[in-house]
Amino acid sequence: MIQQGKCFVLALVVALPMIFTGCAAVEVQRVDASKEIALTDRWNAKDSELVATAMIEDMLSFPWIAKHNTRYQQRPTVVIQRVGNESHEEIEVATFINDLKRSLIRSGEVDFVALTQERRRVRKERAENEVHRRAGTGAASGQETGANYALSGVINSFVDSAGGKRVTSYQIDLKLIDMETNLEVWNGQKKIQKLQKKNKFLGIF
Numbered sequence: 001m002i003q004q005g006k007c008f009v010l011a012l013v014v015a016l017p018m019i020f021t022g023c024a025a026v027e028v029q030r031v032d033a034s035k036e037i038a039l040t041d042r043w044n045a046k047d048s049e050l051v052a053t054a055m056i057e058d059m060l061s062f063p064w065i066a067k068h069n070t071r072y073q074q075r076p077t078v079v080i081q082r083v084g085n086e087s088h089e090e091i092e093v094a095t096f097i098n099d100l101k102r103s104l105i106r107s108g109e110v111d112f113v114a115l116t117q118e119r120r121r122v123r124k125e126r127a128e129n130e131v132h133r134r135a136g137t138g139a140a141s142g143q144e145t146g147a148n149y150a151l152s153g154v155i156n157s158f159v160d161s162a163g164g165k166r167v168t169s170y171q172i173d174l175k176l177i178d179m180e181t182n183l184e185v186w187n188g189q190k191k192i193q194k195l196q197k198k199n200k201f202l203g204i205f
Contacts, residue, residue, distance in 0.1 A: 041168045041194040043091050043155075051172050052099035055188045059151075059176060060109050064185035068148065078104060078176070079113040079147035087157035087170065100151070113147040149185070150177045164198035 068076045080100060085091045097115075104112050114122065129138045153174035160167045169191060176186040 041166065041196040042089060043087070043157075043170060045095065047170065047192055048092075048096045048099050051190045051192065052096060052103050055172065055174055055190050056100060056103035056107065058188045059174070059186050060107055062186045064149075064176070064178070065109060075109065075111050076148045077111040077113050077145055078149045078151055080115060081150045081152040083152065083174075084154045087155050088159055089157065091155055093155070096155070111145065113145060119144075147179060150179055151175070152177070166196045166198075167193060168196070169193045 065076060080097055083093050083097055083100075085093050101112060104110055113119075126139055126141060130141060151174060153172065156171045156173070158169045158171070160169075170193075172190045172192075174186075174188045175184055177183070178185050
């Protein structure tokens with residue numbers, strides 16, 4: 001009987017690693033990048049895309065753009081100054097800025113001026129080009145298009161939890177400033193709210 005017990009324990013010791021290995025197997029599958037897969041209540045790529053699209057649509061619906069077109073008879077030029085992250089989590093602000101840029105350019109209603117870092121890189125390349133390019137080719141210096149308006153903003157968040165539930169709210173505020181007059185011609189706000197329930201078995205969010 002004792003011998004059988006020892007054999008059972010030995011078999012169990014041998015089998016356990018195999019069982020845990022099988023349970024820990026990872027399955028990966030490709031999914032549609034446009035489909036949202038929300039595993040947590042954290043800010044994600046779909047939030048970034050939806051907020052950028054909605055806020056740019058709102059910005060372009062305000063009177064400033066019609067007034068500009070009437071006065072200058074050409075599309076306004078916009079530059080993104082800064083979008084800060086003051087939320088409780090790390091957010092890839094660069095991704096959100098790129099979503100804003102795409103929405104602006106896709107609209108066809110405004111021209112977009114490259115960001116500060118991009119302009120510096122292009123100027124460096126152009127300076128080298130001036131030295132080495134063949135006459136009559138390449139881009140000339142001093143022909144950049146300046147921005148008429150500067151877009152900036154901030155991402156904030158609020159977290160509240162009770163009774164096994166957690167609500168995470170994100171508030172995104174953007175504003176558009178006329179760079180000639182310093183007038184604020186648009187101020188937009190978008191809110192996202194997410195509810196996450198605690199896992200009954202694990203006791204965690």
